[in-house]
Amino acid sequence: xxxxxxxxxxHLLWLQWLLVIxxxxxxxxxxxxxxxxxxxxxxxxxxGSHLPLFFIPTRYFEKRGFDYFLVLWDxxxxxxSIFISRQATAEFYLFFFLILIMAAAAQNLxxxxxxLLVISGLYPWVLFHTxxxxxxxxxxxxxxxxxxxxxxxxxxVYLQQMKELRLRAESEFTExxxxxxxxxxxxxxxxxxxxxxxxxxKSIMNADxxxxxxxxxxxxxxxxTFGTPVLNLPPLEAANSVHKxxxxxxxxxxxxxxxxxxxxxxxQDFPLYPFASYCACRLKIHEGVFAILAIFQRQxxxxxxxxxxxxxxxxxxxxxxxxxxxxxxELESKARTDGxxxxxxxxxxxDRMEEEISRARRKHYGLSVVMLDVDHFxxxxxxxxxxxxxxVLRRVASLLRSTTRQMxxxxxxxxxxxxxxxxxxxxxxxxxxxxRILQHFxxxxxxxxxxxxxxxxxxxxxxxxxxxxxxxxxxxALYQAKSTGRDRLLHHSQSNLG
Numbered sequence: 001x002x003x004x005x006x007x008x009x010x011h012l013l014w015l016q017w018l019l020v021i022x023x024x025x026x027x028x029x030x031x032x033x034x035x036x037x038x039x040x041x042x043x044x045x046x047x048g049s050h051l052p053l054f055f056i057p058t059r060y061f062e063k064r065g066f067d068y069f070l071v072l073w074d075x076x077x078x079x080x081s082i083f084i085s086r087q088a089t090a091e092f093y094l095f096f097f098l099i100l101i102m103a104a105a106a107q108n109l110x111x112x113x114x115x116l117l118v119i120s121g122l123y124p125w126v127l128f129h130t131x132x133x134x135x136x137x138x139x140x141x142x143x144x145x146x147x148x149x150x151x152x153x154x155x156x157v158y159l160q161q162m163k164e165l166r167l168r169a170e171s172e173f174t175e176x177x178x179x180x181x182x183x184x185x186x187x188x189x190x191x192x193x194x195x196x197x198x199x200x201x202k203s204i205m206n207a208d209x210x211x212x213x214x215x216x217x218x219x220x221x222x223x224x225t226f227g228t229p230v231l232n233l234p235p236l237e238a239a240n241s242v243h244k245x246x247x248x249x250x251x252x253x254x255x256x257x258x259x260x261x262x263x264x265x266x267x268q269d270f271p272l273y274p275f276a277s278y279c280a281c282r283l284k285i286h287e288g289v290f291a292i293l294a295i296f297q298r299q300x301x302x303x304x305x306x307x308x309x310x311x312x313x314x315x316x317x318x319x320x321x322x323x324x325x326x327x328x329x330e331l332e333s334k335a336r337t338d339g340x341x342x343x344x345x346x347x348x349x350x351d352r353m354e355e356e357i358s359r360a361r362r363k364h365y366g367l368s369v370v371m372l373d374v375d376h377f378x379x380x381x382x383x384x385x386x387x388x389x390x391x392v393l394r395r396v397a398s399l400l401r402s403t404t405r406q407m408x409x410x411x412x413x414x415x416x417x418x419x420x421x422x423x424x425x426x427x428x429x430x431x432x433x434x435x436r437i438l439q440h441f442x443x444x445x446x447x448x449x450x451x452x453x454x455x456x457x458x459x460x461x462x463x464x465x466x467x468x469x470x471x472x473x474x475x476x477a478l479y480q481a482k483s484t485g486r487d488r489l490l491h492h493s494q495s496n497l498g
Contacts, residue, residue: 207295215290246280254279277301281315338412341397349411368430371474377416452487
């Protein structure tokens with residue numbers, strides 16, 4: 001349990017004055033002199049010397065040196081008071097130090113209070129058996145005094161333990177954050193981060209489940225969970241999800257009664273979460289797209305202020321990493337794609353083709369390179385305008401995307417020219433594919449525009465073993481197809497190019 005500075009100051013002042021009153025109480029009731037005595041003067045000095053504590057700023061109560069000074073001063077004060085009050089018997093000193101030992105050794109408040117009651121209660125029993133106990137001697141007054149002394153020093157020990165625990169927790173948290181940042185920085189692929197973040201957050205927050213879900217246009221799509229599996233659901237309106245509260249609130253939201261809270265139990269996905277406690281944060285990924293980072297516990301749990309700050313920091317770090325990864329992905333995508341068609345650009349195609357040729361050489365399989373362009377494209381632009389020409393190019397790109405494999409590399413080579421690399425594809429397979437593509441293209445409706453494609457194909461290793469050689473062979477086959485009537489496909493081996 002964390003204690004605020006104000007509470008710490010209040011508790012210390014309250015216990016300090018309780019101790020001072022206990023000391024004054026011991027001195028006053030053991031004063032054998034009549035009238036105003038030296039013990040009465042000492043009582044006034046004790047009370048007066050502690051009045052400045054009310055005016056000491058709160059920040060000094062956090063300093064370790066202040067605690068040590070206060071404890072040392074009080075021990076000296078108690079010993080002097082015991083001696084002056086004529087209570088300095090061996091038994092009293094013995095029980096005084098037993099109380100101090102108990103205060104230092106108690107593990108919690110319950111054990112402290114129970115131990116103090118036992119030791120304080122044993123004191124009159126020991127006095128009775130030694131023959132020093134007498135109702136008129138003030139012996140019973142020492143019992144509450146011993147209890148107050150123990151309570152004060154026990155609380156001082158407790159504060160010190162809490163400080164050490166907090167420092168240890170802060171040290172561990174710093175290490176966790178360093179490791180968290182290090183792990184996130186190892187890869188800037190958003191898909192990798194989506195999987196890695198829940199695993200790391202679950203471990204750091206010691207949760208039973210951590211979930212990362214995307215919110216796009218108020219629609220929630222669960223992406224990755226780490227811990228107890230949550231069934232995959234189709235996209236769900238955020239308003240019908242247990243995450244609605246945090247969707248509407250940019251701050252973190254927690255509930256220690258998740259399983260019975262009416263904010264959750266009427267939601268469509270509530271049966272998927274057999275948990276008692278819930279805490280979540282909303283992360284901004286990029287414009288219009290958010291994520292929900294949520295942790296769950298099977299037991300009822302109220303996250304402390306320190307834990308909430310930790311979770312908030314992890315959420316913010318995750319948000320920055322995802323946003324940064326998204327921007328890098330976007331920049332990388334723009335650097336390698338053609339703005340009009342969305343296909344790869346000329347430069348990226350050359351890099352990928354080098355890789356595919358090297359792979360084909362290592363694994364001893366073939367590949368094919370396909371060049372194609374739109375017949376009479378300049379005439380289409382001149383007659384119908386560049387907007388119509390751009391639409392034809394976009395339709396060609398869409399057709400190529402929908403009819404080729406994910407492993408194929410499709411690019412706009414320039415102007416109205418397109419180029420493809422088809423790994424593990426020989427000449428016959430490439431021809432079958434592009435005959436089908438030509439058939440699909442002929443069925444497209446361009447209105448009054450008459451558009452057709454010419455295609456040239458070359459294969460590795462028959463027609464070239466380098467990027468330049470294969471592209472040149474495919475380009476010559478394309479030129480031959482255009483020269484012999486257009487709207488057709490020609491493989492390099494079928495042409496008269498040698």
